[in-house]
Amino acid sequence: MTSKILSSVLAMCMAAPALAGPTDGVVELEILEGWRTENGTHMAGLQVRLAPGWKTYWRSPGDGGIPPRFGWQGSSNFDGVAMHWPVPEVFHQSDMRSIGYSDVVVIPMELNVTDQGEPVQMRGQLQIGICEEICVPVLLDFDATLPAAGARDPMIVAALLDRPQTAQEAGVGAVTCAITPIEDGLQVTTRLAMAPLGANEDVVIEAGDQQVWVSQPQTWREGDALFARSDMIHVNGGSFALNRSEVRITVMADGRSVDIQGCDAG
Numbered sequence: 001m002t003s004k005i006l007s008s009v010l011a012m013c014m015a016a017p018a019l020a021g022p023t024d025g026v027v028e029l030e031i032l033e034g035w036r037t038e039n040g041t042h043m044a045g046l047q048v049r050l051a052p053g054w055k056t057y058w059r060s061p062g063d064g065g066i067p068p069r070f071g072w073q074g075s076s077n078f079d080g081v082a083m084h085w086p087v088p089e090v091f092h093q094s095d096m097r098s099i100g101y102s103d104v105v106v107i108p109m110e111l112n113v114t115d116q117g118e119p120v121q122m123r124g125q126l127q128i129g130i131c132e133e134i135c136v137p138v139l140l141d142f143d144a145t146l147p148a149a150g151a152r153d154p155m156i157v158a159a160l161l162d163r164p165q166t167a168q169e170a171g172v173g174a175v176t177c178a179i180t181p182i183e184d185g186l187q188v189t190t191r192l193a194m195a196p197l198g199a200n201e202d203v204v205i206e207a208g209d210q211q212v213w214v215s216q217p218q219t220w221r222e223g224d225a226l227f228a229r230s231d232m233i234h235v236n237g238g239s240f241a242l243n244r245s246e247v248r249i250t251v252m253a254d255g256r257s258v259d260i261q262g263c264d265a266g
């Protein structure tokens with residue numbers, strides 16, 4: 001995708017009308033209060049419930065989706081959040097791939113608590129994309145008090161269990177990234193030493209920088225090696241450096257996924 005086409009896609013996403021919120025019956029947001037973990041963090045849950053036929057998007061939504069964005073204005077008693085994304089679905093429509101969730105999804109959120117004896121105030125806004133035949137951004141407010149003496153929530157526990165395998169768990173061997181300059185940015189070719197995960201494997205490559213757009217990769221296999229090739233373009237059209245240790249590669253097939261962090265020079 002050239003810079004001109006990328007700019008057009010970004011402009012369409014920004015110009016799409018925003019819905020008022022959950023009152024239209026399409027999407028509802030609920031915060032599951034959760035509990036304090038043994039290491040002192042607070043495990044909460046973000047539940048998004050969608051009307052039939054609608055879907056929302058994973059952290060890396062694909063060319064046809066809108067990535068989720070959080071604002072934490074008004075929050076207190078935590079200084080960091082780790083999102084534990086359940087294994088997403090892959091959707092193909094009109095020669096475009098998007099990645100996300102349908103019906104209902106619970107996304108566990110692990111908050112780094114600063115004062116263990118006090119509740120956490122989790123307040124802010126979530127912007128997500130939702131899609132039926134067209135995709136639009138929706139801005140949802142949330143405001144929840146997470147008690148210090150919370151109880152384990154089975155919905156959050158189930159979502160934590162529905163996680164990707166690590167590279168070690170999946171038996172992934174050497175992971176390399178070959179980088180080639182192109183007119184608008186960089187072309188990255190990854191090689192993963194791993195047995196097939198399923199019949200139809202989808203690969204997502206993330207640059208580790210939200211300002212870098214990554215194309216849907218071309219993928220192929222050579223025996224027990226899975227290859228994927230993507231173009232990377234900075235949203236401002238300028239040059240950028242790619243840190244291989246921050247590259248994230250996800251392989252998905254048959255309701256399973258493998259999360260691979262970093263790659264070596266190839």
